Amino acid sequence: MATIVENPSLTGGSPGAEPVVDNYLTFTRGWKSWAFTLDHKRIGVMYLCATLGAFFVGGVMALLLRSELFFPGKQFLSPDMYNHMFTLHGAVMTFLFIIPGIPAAQGNFVLPIMLGAKDVAFPRMNLGSFYLWVFGAIYLVAAIIFGGLDTGWTFYTPYSTTTNTSVILATTGVFILGFSSIFTGLNFIVTIHTMRPPGMTWFRMPLFLWATYATAIIQVLATPVLGITLLLLIAERAVGIGIFQPELGGDPVLFQHFFWFYSHPAVYIMILPAMGVISELISTFSRKHIFGYRFVAYSSIAIALLGFLVWGHHMFTSGQSAVSATMFSFLTFSVSIPSAIKVFNWLATMYKGSISFATPMVYALSFIFLFSIGGLTGLFLGALSVDIHLHDTYFVVAHFHYVMMGGTLIAFLGGLTYWWPKMTGRMYDEFSSQMAAIGVFIGFNLTFFPQFVMGARGMPRRYADYLPEYEFYHQLSTIGAFVLGVALVAAVGILVRSLWTGPKAPANPWGSATLEWQCSSPPPHDNFATTPEVGDPYAVESVKWSDSERGYVKNPSYVPSKDH
Amino acid sequence: MTAATIDHTGHGHDAHGHDGHAHHGHGHYPGVPSYSHIMPLWILFAVFASLIALTALTVALSGVALGTAEIFVSMGIATIKALLVAVYFMHMRHDKPLNVLICTFSLVFVALFIGLLLFDSMEYYPNIAARTYVEMLDKAK
Amino acid sequence: MSTADVVSPVTAPGEHHAHSGDGHDHGHGHQPHLAHHFESYEQQFDAGKLGIWLFLVTEVLFFSGLFCAYVVFRVLYPELFAFGHLFLNKELGAINTVVLLVSSLTMALAVRAAQLGQRQVLISMLVVTIACAFVFMGIKYVEYTTKFREGLFPARYFAPTPEALLHAAHMIHDAQSHGAAGHAAGDGAHDEHAADTSHGHDAKAGDHAHEEVNKNGLTAAEQAMVDSVKVPANAGLFFSIYYCLTGLHGIHIIAGIAAISWILVRSIKGHFTPLYFGPVEYVGLYWHLVDLIWIYLFPLLYLIH
């Protein structure tokens, strides 16, 4: 029998009164209390700062690349420098930002709270994972300083075994980052399996948890293969084992198989958590129960598993046999089904909802639009004959930026603006941040849409120079990149500014029904004073707006429906 | 409560607290909690003896010409040994079904990885062989 | 189910302030080694166990890359393996297999002792396990140094010495003349083989003292045998794979030594009880996996026919 108990921590954010309850930020003080913390929330915040820093570095590189391409011919980057720059841009963005971005930063913060647990199952391993990230980053930076890297983020042999840039340093860095990612995933799987409080059944878990769970499966199963691949590459360079080197009897196509066995599933490591965030946002800001909960949940698992069957679509033109290419092409089409299921369910959730265009929702809507374009162009690329024409052109560049940036980055921002009040206890300025979100959307499309066109017209990727006929598209793209850059800085700046000027955040500013909104903003050290009451995570009618709280509170007249 | 069908952790753990319901028939070890299954000594020693015997067998068989069957025989013996280690030394027999499932699952992925890769390498191998042959002819000229 | 029977009374809110640091350790004052975010020893044990199994899964996939390389090259270039394995010492491989099996047994016994709270047995079993691990590494050291001396390096540096080739020649010869009878590949066996070779093409084969040796340090007969050995193209790939597999496995043995030593220290300090023995079990599982991998490596590398 559910009796409604007034949760003392709910009133923590009431206006005027200074909060009496401690929160995780003030629980202990001093830099050591952060550096050695085992609190998942603090680790999440540290991850957030670190990944945002990496994103900034990668972003500056991107702007340099785009500036170089404003005119044909050489501006300020030699072709060699250009190669270094795009390689590091790719490596930093993929391994330092996108992969850990949502799961390790935001996931770490909200996962245990959403679950109703006090922490992840292995807090020490969690901190270890963060420091592994730091070491991995140091190695990557060292690679930049000692010789750079010009192999592309894919490290294809035999070039990567012959170039005289610091492949060993960089791959060691990525190897370490791989373990950081494995530990995060492992921790999440164990947490979800063993730390659920009573009442938190699998089908009462918010969809973000299903998504991080599916992600974690991929992290645990695929990342070790990247690890061994890189180790073999290191051995190849260090002692010439020859497994991937044709002149020693080895096989470079084998390397590509190894690499993509990890890296295609890895693109789902990037997108699945993003889809999880979007599921939360769409339901909350449509003020409607998510449509087709089970379909969305199962489709995450389906994506994770099917994602292992399609890696060969990156190798259509590189010596793979015709039979495998055909098979992989076929399987590639099948993996788009669960992604489409999600999109349709989001749309159905919004149907007849009372949609609020708060900043997170603006990002969520951008996500649906951009991810659809990215996913559909993926189907073009998955079609064998079309890919022969499009492979290694800007079409591919545009495709993966639409899914990685239009998808994951936008969802990252959506999640960041959504959970920001929870993480920091402050509300940001709504109007300016909506504007920034729209700026990001416009800048993004201006940057990458022209790349589809020029790619289809034959502009190859990874080139420092181009024929004059592509100039117009490159210039559009470069202008777009700067618009995007400014909008992104503004979006983050507005959030940071709120730390000083923002009003105090209520416990539940958006009206979500998931557990993290039941504890105060920012949450106390132990998340919940008593084990929280678990209900349907999408019963948005279980909370109602309160003027005095300036946020949502429990709706006393809410009666849980039987079927949830 | 569908969770229960996936694993039974959703119920909270103190239900089985420290008093330990003895389901696995280890009632003769007082003070041992229910989550700890004690492997009887004779099983451990019997498994060890079988492992040693199987090692001797596989070494002995390696001297016998078995032709193409050889790899299957030696891998078969290795797999029996591996199962013995996993089931008894690693307590899989008394472990949670979830843990066993996870292990089997990982093997499926290993099979997928090795299988598809081998399939493709065998498919494109003739191209490489033909290429090597042409290069050889070129050199000979 | 009501909440009351799940919230452990010892985790009353606010209690953590009394503890140092972040409040993450020993949150349950009178329940040693129960971390504050777990409700019970059982939950903690289950979490740890699932965690270690998942870790083992990552290990399996990690090794799978090397097994994959093995399978692909073995299927496409079987001659490399038929040739390369002649240089491996089957006896040492078999001894090492037994050593690891013994260590697995003692590890299993150690876990059992921990579960029953038998501290002395636990300590001695762990010591034996570590000793076995050292023996294993010692034998591997002997094998590796022999290979290095014989010039059996990974592909790029692969340059077998005449002695190594002579040795291979004897192996091939033996296999042909004694039918399929397996033959010892001991190192000291070279000369003896050279002496009792019953080939007709050198009458002076038995007479070492007056033998003329060429620049390779071989007699004419021996040189003829060496020349008869057909070294397949890219033979070094076998050794690349051999070193990768056994090397990575060796690194895992070393990691295992470190992990077991840590457990040993903790058992000497008396940390483990029948309620709290998780770490022993987890390290044990890891150790068994390392053994399991060797169970496959041994026939795959040493027992090729």
Ligand code: HEM
């Ligand atoms: C409907 C789903 C998707 C399909 C059918 C698809 C298909 C493809 C195909 C066929 C290629 C190879 C193109 C070529 O090199 O010729 C490709 C490249 C790529 N895709 Fe996707 N994709 C999908 C979703 C995603 C997602 C969600 C991400 C990341 C979040 C992603 C990231 C990438 C990246 C990074 C590359 C380029 C890798 C490189 O060569 O550097 N894709 N995609």
Ligand SMILES: [Cu+2]
């Ligand atoms: Cu892909």
